[in-house]
Amino acid sequence: MNRFSRLLLASPLLVATTAGASNGPQYAGYGAQAMGMGGAAIANPTDAVAAVNNPAGMGLVGTRIDGSLTATTGQLRSNVQGAKNSDDVLVFVPGFGANYQYRPDITVGVAVSGYGAGIDYGKSVPAFGSSKVKSELAQMLVAPTATYEFQPGHYLGLSLKLGYETLMLHGLENFGASNDRDHALGAGLGIGYLGTIAPGLRLGLTYSSPVWFQKLDAHEDIIPNGRLNMPQQAGLGLAYDSGPWTFAFDYLWIDWSSEKALANSLTQGGPPGAGNGPGFGWRDQQVFRFGVNYHYSERLQLRTGVSLANHQVPDREATLVSIAPCNQPKSLHLGLTYQVSDQLEVTGAYMYDLRHITKGEGASEGVEAGGELHMLTVGLGYRF
Template sequence: MKRSIRVILACLVILSAQAGASNGPQYAGYGAEAMGMGGAAIANPTDALAAVNNPAGMGAVGSRVDGSLTATAGQLRSDVHGTKSEDDVLVFLPGFGVNYQYRDDVTLGLSVSGYGAGIDYGNPIPAFGTSDVKSELAQILVAPTATYEFAPGHYLGLSVKLGYESLMLHGFENFGATNDKDHAWGVGVGVGYLGTIAEGLRLGLTYSSPVWFQKLDAHEDIIPDGRLNIPQQAGLGLAYDLGDWTFAFDYLWIDWSSQKTLSNSLTEGGAPGRGDGPGFGWRDQNVFRFGVNYKYSDRLQLRTGVSLANHQVPDREATLIAVAPCNQPKSAHLGLTYKISDELEVTGAYMYDFRHITKGKGASEGVEAGGELHMLTVGVGYKF
């Protein structure tokens, strides 16, 4: 059984590696319908991946199974002190969820989500090392989730987040990297509330602890304390139903600054691998998501949305953005769902990450990196 779990996770890591994402290594939306609405889903759950956005949302979606596949394509470019590199991205990220209405007031479910970032330039960057530059971070979260409806239309949810991550760094000999690949297991929790607070108006609140991962032994001489955790985050959502229209809004805070590997400055002062050693220099993000869904007919729904956030990489910390291209904090979304039968529906979504170029200043003078990405998601949902 343990071997089977490792094989499944390895396959998910292979699929999700080398992706560029919107908010750090996180995507702007999880769940095919949420992706089409700019990711706005904290108060507007629609499928069995709802726990990724708000664990309490699983209480409102009933018994169902959902699967999705997101294709990411685009071009990422960098210029590090005159060494120009580029990578044409084409990667796939799966998503899966299942939920069961155990009792009228209790649901039990499981959501699987992925995070990732990386590049493969195919050439060395002298400022980093002597071999071809390649980075690959993949993180998979499996979240068993339970909800309880403590009053009509009011849900509490709890998720246990079981994590697996894989990190590969190649071409960073100048920083002490050994061109190895390592993996680690992690755990965290998520809690949430979803409730109807007025006619047609829903409120969602959610909090996720950090996902604390084991030490990456192969990288303990380069990343602070040898650990790369997923940071804590908290969000608030509102959704309003008006006839055939649904309007949704999310605010999400991502606490990048609490994790040393992500928040320590490149010029922190300590030796690589120490708690006060150099890191990526990221700051916290405030993410605002807006989405609209229109029920065109009993079978067809149309939707759109936007996701807007501050860039988590200050210009003075741009040096390592060339190898961690999480550089597109603003995106536009479109989507639709077609109901084939009372049980079966198919969803499509498209996201465009607006082109963003980071130009280094101060200690990062002479470094530029950025690009643009397109994402296409196809999802299938089955109610039972």
């Protein structure tokens, strides 16, 4: 077994995750270079994390290994019935990918990605309970991926998504939370297509099934059906190369409304934990991503982008935003890559999640929650 093959097999053991959030518990971009282009990567794969955005993208990146570290910082604030709270965020999230060109028309690889959200106010919120409010959702996906070039320049990709999640809810006694932490395993599938449809123009299509997780037994009395699955999503991407310029566009649909724990209204009417019990009240998101990359020289690339989405949390569901701060749907991005040698490249990216405050209406009257986040990513890529 050669050196790269050993690294590829060991890679799922190298990364653990906890995460901040942009589109729900998802980042606006996965992969250090994609992060600098607003996340627009469905038709523009650049590294071995490409499978997260489109499994077929691994067909274009060759044999390589990539790792990154994202630092998320900012302040999240809430006002719940006059109780003002804040949390100064500092979270470090690794990412990893490896890909191997098994044959000229076949690749095999793996991508590891993190998702999550949480809050730690360090004190109680009377409307929620008597102990200190702290919430933490962390999800990790390990995606073994294979691609096949069925015609020159046209690729199909398939990912098996193996998931692990942990959920902790503390200080929510008034909702029936047990102040415990629980863990679950899950699985799903991702498929994708990537092809050159005209000179310089690529089209990408991708679909991910839900990642179905085991029941969280410690929270079955508060979460509908005791399960917190990752929703299905589908996307379309276009990328166009013109001289030193690459222009990329993604559209992504995230089906939050199909998962009861996320979609059920806080005032759903059923008892906590039942299929018709209270949830977060999220609606589907339509995400639009635009990115530009410029090859300034043989060694240096510069890039920028923007990610725009509708807010998945209606104002009438603002109450639980204060414990699940996933309401920054618009972000600005900058990035660069420097080619140190023929094999080694270094990438930096910065993302600013624009400040957004959700102001409650109806049953959530008197609640305001939100904030702003900054993310700085440093990545290394090595081509074999």
